[in-house]
Amino acid sequence: MGIFIEVLIQAWIALRRNPLRSFLTMLGIVWGIASVTLLMAYGSGFRRVLVAGFDAFGKSVIIARPGQTSMQAGGERSGRRIRFEKADADALRAESSVIKQISLETFNRLPVTYGDKQNVLAIRGVFPEYGDIRNEVPSEGRWLNAEDQAGARRVAFIGSKAKEKLFGNRQAVGETVRIGGLRFLIIGMMETKFQLSNYFSPDDQCLFIPYSAAEQLWNAQYPPVIVFNPVAPSLERQAIYQFREIMGRRHRFHPLDQRAVGAFGREEFRPIIDGLTIGLQTLLLFIGVLTLGIGGIGLMNIMLVSVDERVKEIGIRRALGAKRVHIRVQFLAEALVITVVGGLIGLALSYSIATAVGTVPMLSELFEDESGKGDLRLLISLESALVSAGALLLVGLLSGTIPAVRAANLEPTEALRYE
Numbered sequence: 001m002g003i004f005i006e007v008l009i010q011a012w013i014a015l016r017r018n019p020l021r022s023f024l025t026m027l028g029i030v031w032g033i034a035s036v037t038l039l040m041a042y043g044s045g046f047r048r049v050l051v052a053g054f055d056a057f058g059k060s061v062i063i064a065r066p067g068q069t070s071m072q073a074g075g076e077r078s079g080r081r082i083r084f085e086k087a088d089a090d091a092l093r094a095e096s097s098v099i100k101q102i103s104l105e106t107f108n109r110l111p112v113t114y115g116d117k118q119n120v121l122a123i124r125g126v127f128p129e130y131g132d133i134r135n136e137v138p139s140e141g142r143w144l145n146a147e148d149q150a151g152a153r154r155v156a157f158i159g160s161k162a163k164e165k166l167f168g169n170r171q172a173v174g175e176t177v178r179i180g181g182l183r184f185l186i187i188g189m190m191e192t193k194f195q196l197s198n199y200f201s202p203d204d205q206c207l208f209i210p211y212s213a214a215e216q217l218w219n220a221q222y223p224p225v226i227v228f229n230p231v232a233p234s235l236e237r238q239a240i241y242q243f244r245e246i247m248g249r250r251h252r253f254h255p256l257d258q259r260a261v262g263a264f265g266r267e268e269f270r271p272i273i274d275g276l277t278i279g280l281q282t283l284l285l286f287i288g289v290l291t292l293g294i295g296g297i298g299l300m301n302i303m304l305v306s307v308d309e310r311v312k313e314i315g316i317r318r319a320l321g322a323k324r325v326h327i328r329v330q331f332l333a334e335a336l337v338i339t340v341v342g343g344l345i346g347l348a349l350s351y352s353i354a355t356a357v358g359t360v361p362m363l364s365e366l367f368e369d370e371s372g373k374g375d376l377r378l379l380i381s382l383e384s385a386l387v388s389a390g391a392l393l394l395v396g397l398l399s400g401t402i403p404a405v406r407a408a409n410l411e412p413t414e415a416l417r418y419e
Contacts, residue, residue, distance in 0.1 A: 022338060025302045029342030030349060032292030033392050037350035039288040040384040042360075043281035045376040049362050050277055053196035053374075054269060058134045060233040062240060062265040063199060064226045070259040082251050082260050083222040089127075092228070095246050098239045102228040103130035104211055106220040107200045112207065113178040114166045121162050122201035123179060125214025126227075131157075133229045136203065141173040141188030144210055148187075152212035157188040161204040180217045184209065194363045194374040197269075199225075236265040289391055295342075296395035303335055303403035328408040335400025336393075343392040347385060354378040 230239035253260040363374030
């Protein structure tokens with residue numbers, strides 16, 4: 001331990017001989033480690049925002065729509081139109097083992113009136129389970145419940161953008177609106193939803209009413225969509241197949257006929273999301289490590305210059321009994337001192353920059369939201385700091401090894417005659 005401390009002291013004395021050169025060399029390391037850390041923080045933040053944007057649609061949701069048969073089955077011809085029925089939901093609940101929740105969905109656009117304001121808005125008639133499946137979170141009030149559906153109550157849950165169109169800055173929950181001429185009570189309002197995918201219309205711009213109430217407004221005998229989720233995200237494919245199998249028996253089409261019923265799940269897009277975000281994170285990490293590597297090359301160059309300047313010193317030490325390993329460790333320690341000190345300053349700098357920047361506008365600008373929930377946050381995690389430290393030590397070792405080996409391989413007699 002004492003020898004190690006002595007080596008570090010000698011390394012520090014050697015670096016103090018030319019403080020300006022040591023400082024400028026250290027700046028390359030500082031900038032490199034700050035680049036690695038900040039770029040990793042940006043990549044992680046970008047992934048968090050993008051994944052949250054897709055998860056807003058529903059973390060494990062499958063959307064099914066009827067189509068036309070393309071295969072003959074049960075004596076039926078191909079090209080036959082399939083129509084969902086209300087009884088399909090009951091059959092799916094009774095017969096499925098991997099489907100967790102099911103909701104029929106019907107859709108229309110109708111004039112909605114509040115006071116002297118009138119807007120044509122998207123109206124979705126759904127079952128209470130729809131809220132959990134599609135991640136409809138209230139910021140005020142509540143979501144639809146089983147009593148609303150059973151009693152065909154004329155109640156509505158309103159999206160944040162739809163609320164702005166009808167009510168402006170006024171309170172919406174507790175107010176009454178007219179939808180297609182019928183009075184509906186607003187029981188809840190959705191928090192701003194930063195969803196990056198939708199169908200029919202963005203959820204923020206919709207009003208959600210019980211399916212039974214929607215039947216009072218338009219013909220909802222044949223729902224255009226069935227929404228459901230599996231008991232676990234990993235069982236999405238099994239849930240889709242079981243859905244087609246049950247529906248195939250009821251509507252007489254082959255379960256492998258994908259044109260008869262189209263179904264797409266949230267997990268189908270997971271590889272695309274992962275490819276985009278992980279690819280970006282890898283690219284940013286490569287750029288950061290490349291920047292750090294350039295700083296390492298500068299360090300190596302300065303250490304080689306230091307070896308040339310101290311050839312005679314090395315010869316004297318060898319003549320006094322120093323071994324090759326002592327010389328090697330001495331120069332390697334000097335490189336590591338510069339690297340570690342520069343790395344600590346770089347980490348402190350990156351934390352300071354991340355704190356000063358805070359957030360970077362991203363989805364908030366797209367969705368015209370001022371809450372900041374959709375912004376990219378520069379958060380330097382422990383994982384990022386550890387990866388940066390690992391890259392730093394690797395660069396320090398590589399940068400110091402070549403000069404250290406070169407210094408250790410000098411012959412004492414030639415080094416003493418060096419001018």
